[in-house]
Amino acid sequence: MGSAKSQLESNLETRQKPRNILRLPFAENTFDSICSRFQVHKSIARTIARKDVPSFSCERIEMDHPALVYNCRTPNDWANDLALSATYYPQHGLTFAIIYGSSGDIEKAILERLQSINAEAAHPLLLPGIIAELELARHTRLVESSINDIETRISEMKFHPHNARELLRSQIEHRNHLKRESWLDLTYLRNSLSTWSAQLLKMVENAEALSVEDFTTSDDTTIFISKPLPIRPTPERRNEKHRLDFDDEQISAGYVHGAAYTRRTDLSYSEQEVEEPKSTEYYIDDNADDEDKDVYLAQMRKVGGRIKIRLAAIRDDYDEKIRDCTMRVDGMAMATQWSHSETAVEIALATNQDSKVMRSISLVTMVFLPGTFFATVFSMTFFDWFDDEGKTRVSSYLWIYVVVTIVFTAITIGLWYFFVIFRRTGEGKGDEEKARIE
Numbered sequence: 001m002g003s004a005k006s007q008l009e010s011n012l013e014t015r016q017k018p019r020n021i022l023r024l025p026f027a028e029n030t031f032d033s034i035c036s037r038f039q040v041h042k043s044i045a046r047t048i049a050r051k052d053v054p055s056f057s058c059e060r061i062e063m064d065h066p067a068l069v070y071n072c073r074t075p076n077d078w079a080n081d082l083a084l085s086a087t088y089y090p091q092h093g094l095t096f097a098i099i100y101g102s103s104g105d106i107e108k109a110i111l112e113r114l115q116s117i118n119a120e121a122a123h124p125l126l127l128p129g130i131i132a133e134l135e136l137a138r139h140t141r142l143v144e145s146s147i148n149d150i151e152t153r154i155s156e157m158k159f160h161p162h163n164a165r166e167l168l169r170s171q172i173e174h175r176n177h178l179k180r181e182s183w184l185d186l187t188y189l190r191n192s193l194s195t196w197s198a199q200l201l202k203m204v205e206n207a208e209a210l211s212v213e214d215f216t217t218s219d220d221t222t223i224f225i226s227k228p229l230p231i232r233p234t235p236e237r238r239n240e241k242h243r244l245d246f247d248d249e250q251i252s253a254g255y256v257h258g259a260a261y262t263r264r265t266d267l268s269y270s271e272q273e274v275e276e277p278k279s280t281e282y283y284i285d286d287n288a289d290d291e292d293k294d295v296y297l298a299q300m301r302k303v304g305g306r307i308k309i310r311l312a313a314i315r316d317d318y319d320e321k322i323r324d325c326t327m328r329v330d331g332m333a334m335a336t337q338w339s340h341s342e343t344a345v346e347i348a349l350a351t352n353q354d355s356k357v358m359r360s361i362s363l364v365t366m367v368f369l370p371g372t373f374f375a376t377v378f379s380m381t382f383f384d385w386f387d388d389e390g391k392t393r394v395s396s397y398l399w400i401y402v403v404v405t406i407v408f409t410a411i412t413i414g415l416w417y418f419f420v421i422f423r424r425t426g427e428g429k430g431d432e433e434k435a436r437i438e
Contacts, residue, residue, distance in 0.1 A: 021048055021076065021083050021101035022048065034098070038085075038087070038097070038098055039063060039067070039087040039096040040085050040096075040098060041059075041061065041063070041069040041071075041085065041087060043057070043069060043071055044071050044083070044085040047072070047073045047083065047085075048100065050073060051075070052075050052076060052077055053075065053195070054073060054075050054195055054196045054199050055071070055072070055199060056070075056072045056073075056128065056199040056200075056202045056203055057071045058070050063087065065089050065092070066089070066090060066091065067087050067088060067090075068087070068214075069086070069087055069088075070084065070086040070087075070088065070097075070128060071083075071084070071086075072086075072128050072131055072199075074131070074135050074138075074196070075192055075195075075196075077192065078142055080101070080103060080106065080138055081101055082099060082100065082101050082102060082131055082134065083099070083100040083101060084097065084098070084127055085100075086124065086127055086128070088124035090214045093122035093296075093300075094122075095122075095124055095126075097127050099127070109134065110130055110134075113130055113133075119303065120303050120306075122300065122303075123210075123303045123304060123307065124210065125206065125207055125304070125307050126307070129307050129310060129311065132203065132311060132314055133314070135196065136314055136317060136318075139193060139196070139318070139321065142189060143189065143193075143321045143324065143325065146185055146186045146328075147324060147325070149182050149185075149186075150186050150329075150332055152182075153178060153179045153183075153332065154332055154335045156175060157179075157335050157338075157339045179332075183329065183332055186325055186328060187325075189325060190322055190325035190326060190329065193321055193322050197315055197318040197319070200311055200314060200315045200318070201315065203311050204308050204311045204312060204315070207305075207308040207311070208304075208308065210300075211300075211301045211304045211305070214300075215297045215300040215301045215304065380401075381395070382395040382397065
């Protein structure tokens with residue numbers, strides 16, 4: 001009973017934890033089968049291994065057919081990082097894609113976006129664009145949290161120095177540590193935003209390249225048609241058109257022109273929340289004329305232009321966030337300088353007050369020092385003001401007092417000059433000579 005309970009708690013804890021891209025929820029042979037059916041290129045391993053560096057890449061390769069391989073990775077410095085591997089076949093308008101590290105909420109958000117698309121599904125940058133949208137939402141939350149945190153640290157600098165006496169040294173060190181951590185975190189986040197913005201620029205450039213290289217009129221272009229069909233198509237329908245040389249499971253796993261087709265598995269939300277895509281049959285139309293090709297290619301160029309415009313708008317949002325982060329980082333540096341300046345002014349005022357006190361002490365000393373000196377001298381036994389005969393006598397050894405006083409005064413002044421002035425001046429000259437030699 002106890003082991004079963006612990007196992008149940010372990011399973012619940014595992015479900016509550018965010019999914020890690022580097023860990024798969026199934027066996028290795030299952031993943032090999034998935035990679036084979038989804039046409040996953042081996043370059044995704046290198047992309048996923050780059051944990052803290054966001055990346056986006058597109059390569060033209062041959063995988064039985066000319067294909068474009070897309071790999072995308074978001075940094076794992078924060079929770080809910082994602083990765084994408086997609087293989088796009090331009091001649092068929094067919095994309096096989098896998099998104100790694102998606103949680104239940106992310107899956108729901110992706111499926112909701114896919115439900116609202118039609119012809120856009122044939123464009124290879126559809127899923128990278130969705131990844132960009134999800135990453136924008138994640139970065140927005142991170143930026144707002146970091147900005148609030150660093151503004152709190154800036155406000156903590158507005159305490160009077162005399163309040164520091166009430167704080168323990170450990171508390172002061174802890175507050176300083178939090179300030180440094182907030183500044184470093186926001187600076188790192190700003191650099192990460194700049195890096196991801198550069199990856200978005202690559203997506204924009206790829207959208208332009210697709211419109212020029214792949215979505216232009218060519219004799220090699222094959223039109224991929226999609227039409228809703230009954231669950232059991234008639235033999236006449238099957239004989240009328242011939243299919244791609246991909247099997248049914250491959251087609252149903254990919255995103256193709258006309259619909260977003262996925263197989264529902266055990267998801268964390270009900271089927272009523274996200275509608276099932278309509279059953280659709282996909283085939284090549286050999287009888288498609290040049291006008292159909294032009295319509296299809298124009299449609300893809302239009303979709304590419306919309307994706308490019310949206311990616312450019314997302315980059316503008318990132319530029320604004322980068323400026324906000326820079327303003328807070330510079331603001332914290334300026335607040336630190338102001339705090340130091342205010343402290344320096346208060347120290348100067350306190351020093352001025354102390355100097356006034358010292359001047360008053362010096363004045364009192366100057367007033368009483370002559371009287372004290374002469375009172376001490378004339379009270380010595382060198383002077384006998386009233387002897388037995390009523391006369392005043394001065395001892396013949398008075399010169400010894402004068403000589404000893406002068407000698408020890410000279411020694412004291414000499415030692416002070418040697419240690420305070422001469423020695424420090426010599427060390428400074430030695431350092432200057434060493435600097436010149438080096």
